[in-house]
Amino acid sequence: MRKLAVGALAAGLFAMGAGTAFAASWHDIPTLSTGGAKFHHGQYKWHPAGVNHGAFEWKGQLQDADHGDGHNVYVQVKVEGYDWNRYNGQQKKTVPVGASNWAPPQRYTDDAYIRVCRDKGSFNPDNCSTTKHYQR
Template sequence: MKKALIGAVAAGLMLTASGTAVAAWGTPIPDLTSAGVRFSEGEYKLHGPTSNHGAFEWKGRLTDGNGGDGHNVYVHVRVEGHDWLKYYGKQRRSVYMHHSNWDGAQRYTSEARIRACRDRGSFHPDNCSHEQAYFQDRD
């Protein structure tokens, strides 16, 4: 009886600890919204020099908020002042994204920016959410 009770308590502690580890993956990104696009459930990590190339790692759900308009949506990410990178979603759908961005010439990413946009074609400017900027200084 005691062994069964101890085993049950140990299993409960392991499940609790693993649930806490999953829930505490990274720092939340506030919802990024603009007309026709939404990036939600976002989280990010700014890795140190010895982990994951020192990358800006991010994840979240990109949603086409106006499926009938014929426009696609994307997440725009910029690290260390380089050009913006586009990660396209799907028209009329919601997709989960998880990516890492870094500058290979540096030990870690000290500046990263992210925003969500709707691609309105070549004749109209894209509309984007406000950008979120994240910084770290490890030196």
């Protein structure tokens, strides 16, 4: 009976570890684009509770897709109903971007949004890609 209990406990711990490993593995973000801006080779992962604030971590390449328009590009990410966080690129370049975003009062984040935009200046509204929504 004791061996059976130890075996069941070991199997349970293994399953919990496999779930944590899956939660912290990288997943692909499809290419996000809008006129003049592109975010590609994107990936994200969810950190488990107690690790890196249980954050939504993301990374990828942010590209100014229209060098002649004179506008900058940026990625926006928001989690758990908080405001958008903005990560700027560089004009006429493709640059690596990435960050970890989390909700401070929670043990882990389970709701995140990401999009790419072109900054068209103060007199024109920015244009943004479709917003991708991810849930843990």
